[in-house]
Amino acid sequence: MSAPATGAADLLVIAKEPVAGRVKTRLTPAYTPAEAAALAGAALRDTLAAVAAARAGRRTLVLEGAPGPWLPEGFAVCAQRGGGLDERLAHAFADADAGRPLVLVGMDTPQVTAALLERACAALATHGAVFGPAADGGFWLLGLRRPDASLLRGVPMSRADTGAAVLGRLRAAGLRTAVLPVLTDVDTPADAAAVAAAAPGGEFAAAVRALGTRLGTRRGVGPGAGLGGRTVPA
Template sequence: MSAFDVVVIAKEPRPRYAKTRLTPPYTPGEAAALAEAALTDTLAAVAGSPAAVRTVCLAGRPGPWLPAGVRVTGQRGDGLAERLAHAFDDAHAGRPVVLIGMDTPQVTPGLLAAAGDALRTHDAVFGPATDGGFWLLGLREPDPALLRGVPMSRADTGARQLARLRGAGLAVAKAPELTDVDTAADAALVAAQAPGGAFAAAFHRYRREAPA
């Protein structure tokens, strides 16, 4: 197993700030509770992984959801691509870096370990998301140019990011495709995939039907 670091890029789970696309059908408070549960499960997976250093790159302030042993850095830069580039740059300490978001609470320590292990033989590891984006990006040697200018939050974001990596001549390993929690329908799907986690518990506590 190779040494690697993990970064979770996240928003403080407070009402009208995190997971706003869940409203409606969820209230802002319920959406924030689902966001906190997703972040809790994500950080539990990170804590259970063999990462050397675990970091949350946070927009907002830490809360009781932050476990011991996880360092916090602030997000910086204009636009998501810039913030991701800076998150890699700020975390890099000579080891490969695996970056994920807070939107895939079904992630497991094993998935993170496999991503880190893939960076022994590949320059990058890429985890596509079902909405056309990506949920994981790992780089053996982080380089801001690999992210800057890639249009984010679009149906072709993942394809464009993967093309950027391959266009730079990198050998890219693929991680399994996962679903980001963006909508009520996503929430139902992910809660079913990880029924034992905090996110599933919150989903069943506040369950709402997806808008038609």
């Protein structure tokens, strides 16, 4: 675990406890609910490991459910609150606001690295916001130099234009925004295979190899996933 860095941005991970039937439901029926939960748990562990290794301030897990042995030392834990995803994200920023920049990441991009998170934190020294677009039209990371929950409330989530809507909010607020590379959220079996191939050294890739690659879904319109994107079965 990297020690908290004085003056650095705080890092938030918003996640669900990896319980069968409650996480990664769009990986089924290609994977069983238990297998989907195992993949979700591996993705969460990889994400937490990257956050733990990054030079940052306070690290907080904003969790739906209960923490388990998968949680590294050095993380504060707070419960998600609010109804829709926009409210839960807004509350996450409000609850964690300690007067320092905040960077929030989800659990659906296990390929994220400590270096990429540090790049996001560093961007807030010269930008009002930092944004990580997801391949499905959502976003995988959002950072704010001066946290403002109102920037997220009312943003339409689970749509292919969610990322564009968030960027529009940031720019309408006059925030100079740094944009990070596009990453693929793990939502479908095809996504799982692609992310495992892109980051073969992590626990998520090992879990995909152990369970086997199972394709058969494509991206498109349909229910939401990740931090605002959406997919539909083929």
